[in-house]
Amino acid sequence: MSVTAARGFTASGVSAGIKDSGAPDLALVVNRGPSYAAAAVFTSNRVQAAPVRWSRRVIGDGALAAVVLNSGGANACTGPAGEDDARAMAERTARALRVEAEQVAVCSTGLIGVPLPVDRVTAGIDAAAAELSEDGGEAAAIAIKTTDSVHKTAVASGSGPASGPRSGSGPGPGWTVGGMAKGAGMLAPGLATMLVVLTTDADVSAPTLDSALRQAVRTTFDRVDSDGCMSTNDTVLLLASGASGVRPDPAEFAEAVHGVCLDLALRLVADAEGASKEIEVRVVGAASEQDAVTVGRSIARNNLLKCALHGEDPNWGRVLSAIGTTSAVFDPDRLDVSINGVRVCRDGAAGEPRDKVDLSGRAVTVTVDLRSGDASATIWTNDLTAAYVHENSAYSS
Structure with a gap:
């Protein structure tokens, strides 16, 4: 109702x-x-x-x-x-x-x-x-x-x-x-x-x-x-x-x-236009909530990562690249990244093999541990698809 x-x-x-x-x-x-x-x-x-x-x-x-x-x-x-x-x-x-x-x-x-x-x-x-x-x-x-x-x-x-x-x-x-x-x-x-x-x-x-x-x-x-x-x-x-x-x-x-x-x-x-993946970006271990939000937004807006996840490629390097553009407190050599529960990056370097990550479903969770504090935040986004480009290329036509 x-x-x-x-x-x-x-x-x-x-x-x-x-x-x-x-x-x-x-x-x-x-x-x-x-x-x-x-x-x-x-x-x-x-x-x-x-x-x-x-x-x-x-x-x-x-x-x-x-x-x-x-x-x-x-x-x-x-x-x-x-x-x-x-x-x-x-x-x-x-x-x-x-x-x-x-x-x-x-x-x-x-x-x-x-x-x-x-x-x-x-x-x-x-x-x-x-x-x-x-x-x-x-x-x-x-x-x-x-x-x-x-x-x-x-x-x-x-x-x-x-x-x-x-x-x-x-x-x-x-x-x-x-x-x-x-x-x-x-x-x-x-x-x-x-x-x-x-x-x-x-x-x-x-x-x-x-x-x-x-x-x-x-x-x-x-x-x-x-x-x-x-x-x-x-x-x-x-x-x-x-x-x-x-x-x-x-x-x-x-x-x-x-x-x-x-x-x-x-x-x-x-229901986002053209989306095939719903992506939850969890940032933990931040020095402040604002740091967590800033890092989460940077990841959520990274078009290279959004394209990679659309193609079911767990490219964690793009996550680290997005983190590095922010002013958040972190040590690049202490960053951890997990994708759908698999820690593909540990201490700023390769972790578990990326082929262990299952991206076949619609739901994707990217978890980043900044290891700099106790604050956290979650940002929700989706992948970048050809359908999104098509829909928005003709929206006013």
Whole structure:
């Protein structure tokens, strides 16, 4: 049920005619209360789409009643007209739901630099408002897809201790966190080319939501580094209805939010454009967490390594080369590298024979021990394939 797994929320997804294909391309997520607390994290790209600018402003008071989202057009780099279009989407949604426009966040995704067909978008908002239901979460998740091959949802619940991600169609007797995401390309830190809406029926204040969301994003979405490209539209929203009447322990709530974010982040990597390998880069033994993140990102962005792993070649020399470009604390003669559990590099030199490494499956784990401290971090990426090049060579055609 995605974003409608939590009580107090309705959603819908419709085809507004934004996409030439006629596929669903507009979604609404509505908070029915009694609470309207909300928090958000946005792209750190200095070039920001009009919907991001609008949503940054309206989230300032920590409250939202609804989110309107469209695929088929990013409304980014569209000038003053794009700002007007984002406002028009919020105002039309507000009119349909009888709320204030300043209570509506706007999210858009698609090709940069192309104006939205506003008449179709606003008509689609009316259609989506008419179809809102407690079962509309999946339709909403489908409507925000662009190059995604699958829609992405996750749910967690808690009654006392947070139980983490679970399967199932509805909320438990306690409280629930639900979420949906889109994203398959331009996946790099500072979020990714993604839109994420999280909902909860827990009774949680806006500051608590903000703290939980920022903690979760820092070690999930911000650690996805598929292709080193950062988007203009990235948005992660967390809305609380308070409909369960349960006020969870903040740490337990934060754990559940983290679980849903991690689930969705890994689904983004699994659906990355053209990918045939899902690569987990674990850096341990670092002098600081920042060192671990820096080394992990350098490895994740090394195109030679990504090509090697696509060809099922455990070329650990490319891992060491990537580490060597960073300012992290390490001794080159004490570096260890394991690939899928085989320590192919020990003390900065050859370890176990590389032909022991099985890369026939989709999952690849690269573990680096810097042997310089106790800090660690994980970065998620994927391989570089001809399919990725093909898809992105014709994206705007």
